[in-house]
Amino acid sequence: MANRLLLSRILAALLAFWVLFLEICSAGELLGAFVMPHGGIALDPRYFNTTNSTAKAEAWALHEACQQVGREIAALEPSVILLSTPHGVADLSNFQFYLNPRGYGWADTDNCDCPPCCYNVSAEIDGPLSLRIIESLLQKWPGANVSGLAAYGPPAQEDAEPFPLRWGEVIPLHFILPHSPLTRVMVLSQPSRRYNDSVAMIPELLQLGHDLQSYIKSETTERVVVVISADLAHTHLSSGPYGYSNASEPFDLAVGEWVKGVNGTALLETAAVLVDRALSCGYTGLVMLHGVLQAVGLSSWVPRLYANYHPSYYGMMVASFLPK
Numbered sequence: 001m002a003n004r005l006l007l008s009r010i011l012a013a014l015l016a017f018w019v020l021f022l023e024i025c026s027a028g029e030l031l032g033a034f035v036m037p038h039g040g041i042a043l044d045p046r047y048f049n050t051t052n053s054t055a056k057a058e059a060w061a062l063h064e065a066c067q068q069v070g071r072e073i074a075a076l077e078p079s080v081i082l083l084s085t086p087h088g089v090a091d092l093s094n095f096q097f098y099l100n101p102r103g104y105g106w107a108d109t110d111n112c113d114c115p116p117c118c119y120n121v122s123a124e125i126d127g128p129l130s131l132r133i134i135e136s137l138l139q140k141w142p143g144a145n146v147s148g149l150a151a152y153g154p155p156a157q158e159d160a161e162p163f164p165l166r167w168g169e170v171i172p173l174h175f176i177l178p179h180s181p182l183t184r185v186m187v188l189s190q191p192s193r194r195y196n197d198s199v200a201m202i203p204e205l206l207q208l209g210h211d212l213q214s215y216i217k218s219e220t221t222e223r224v225v226v227v228i229s230a231d232l233a234h235t236h237l238s239s240g241p242y243g244y245s246n247a248s249e250p251f252d253l254a255v256g257e258w259v260k261g262v263n264g265t266a267l268l269e270t271a272a273v274l275v276d277r278a279l280s281c282g283y284t285g286l287v288m289l290h291g292v293l294q295a296v297g298l299s300s301w302v303p304r305l306y307a308n309y310h311p312s313y314y315g316m317m318v319a320s321f322l323p324k
């Protein structure tokens with residue numbers, strides 16, 4: 001009798017170790033996070049029509065930083081990239097994951113339209129994983145503003161047409177996918193309420209970032225890189241389409257300060273006061289990323305700001321956060 005009890009205790013202990021072992025082995029991993037621009041000037045500075053040599057040099061610095069990030073992402077060997085775009089197919093209120101098995105589209109540059117300047121990208125989309133994230137988020141937060149989009153057929157259907165992609169997705173992927181051809185992509189499209197309500201969205205964005213990190217870590221076995229497609233202030237020049245605002249320069253500087261110090265105050269307070277006049281399409285994605293970084297612990301990241309310039313009316317930044 002005593003022996004049997006001992007045996008069952010040993011078996012229970014072995015089982016517990018085995019479960020722990022499986023948990024450690026199967027934990028997903030967040031390999032790093034990157035901020036990349038989607039401006040045509042960074043895509044191909046050869047066509048940037050300017051006589052200002054400083055601006056031209058800044059455009060090249062942004063471009064080269066994007067190329068470097070593409071190589072660095074490949075070196076991390078992610079199994080999947082989670083790409084946030086502010087210029088995707090957007091819902092009024094919901095954050096939307098794209099669910100077709102493939103995405104395809106093109107971008108062009110600021111001074112040379114497609115054709116002849118076409119930059120085309122085809123990406124393998126992980127629809128099933130995206131569906132599981134949506135389900136998990138909805139289970140946790142009934143009423144969460146998260147859903148998925150299937151273009152021209154049932155979700156994640158094998159032979160469906162590709163999901164349409166444009167510059168918000170294509171420009172970052174153009175720098176990434178040639179170096180990581182086997183990496184799958186999940187695209188998260190920011191809702192249109194970001195145009196008017198980005199500051200009000202801050203708590204929700206931080207929560208979403210937390211939830212995405214926790215899903216990656218505990219509910220997948222994936223090696224994930226997060227990429228935020230984002231441009232900064234669009235009001236640097238009175239000759240630009242959105243005119244001039246004195247909020248543009250301090251906004252871009254505050255976002256740079258956020259990166260360099262992983263400094264939440266700079267993003268969530270200083271930049272938040274400026275964003276409605278600075279007009280930055282990237283802001284909500286950056287706040288969501290801050291939620292991801294916070295969920296791991298702000299002091300666990302090594303930040304790097306590669307470039308932060310506005311060669312024309314809009315600001316662009318290239319940045320990375322790697323785990324210590």
Ligand SMILES: *[C@@H]1O[C@H](CO)[C@@H](O)[C@H](O)[C@H]1NC(C)=O
Pocket residue numbers: 049111112
């Ligand atoms: C480039 O700039 C010059 C001078 O501003 C202008 O005349 C020309 O039309 C521009 N070209 C393009 C392709 O935008």
Ligand SMILES: *[C@@H]1O[C@H](CO)[C@@H](O)[C@H](O)[C@H]1NC(C)=O
Pocket residue numbers: 105106114115118119120
């Ligand atoms: C790239 O996309 C453009 C625009 O849809 C298209 O006209 C062109 O044929 C494509 N190029 C290639 C090489 O697929």
Ligand SMILES: *[C@@H]1O[C@H](CO)[C@@H](O)[C@H](O)[C@H]1NC(C)=O
Pocket residue numbers: 093141143144145193204
């Ligand atoms: C969903 O969005 C609405 C605004 O459209 C907001 O009031 C609500 O708090 C959001 N829900 C969650 C769970 O964040």
Ligand SMILES: *[C@@H]1O[C@H](CO)[C@@H](O)[C@H](O)[C@H]1NC(C)=O
Pocket residue numbers: 192193195196
């Ligand atoms: C944002 O607000 C402006 C001005 O009130 C309005 O015209 C526009 O439709 C709003 N945009 C969205 C996406 O709600």
Ligand SMILES: *[C@@H]1O[C@H](CO)[C@@H](O)[C@H](O)[C@H]1NC(C)=O
Pocket residue numbers: 246247
């Ligand atoms: C910035 O512009 C606003 C109006 O848009 C003005 O009220 C404010 O005084 C200006 N600030 C500075 C420092 O010039």
Ligand SMILES: *[C@@H]1O[C@H](CO)[C@@H](O)[C@H](O)[C@H]1NC(C)=O
Pocket residue numbers: 254257261263264265266270
């Ligand atoms: C963080 O940013 C805020 C505002 O932009 C600044 O006042 C503060 O000194 C920064 N904190 C650190 C530790 O650098």
Ligand SMILES: *[C@@H]1O[C@H](CO)[C@@H](O)[C@H](O)[C@H]1NC(C)=O
Pocket residue numbers: 052053054055058310311312
């Ligand atoms: C040239 O570009 C730089 C960087 O964008 C800018 O600071 C400077 O004012 C520009 N010079 C002229 C003459 O426009």
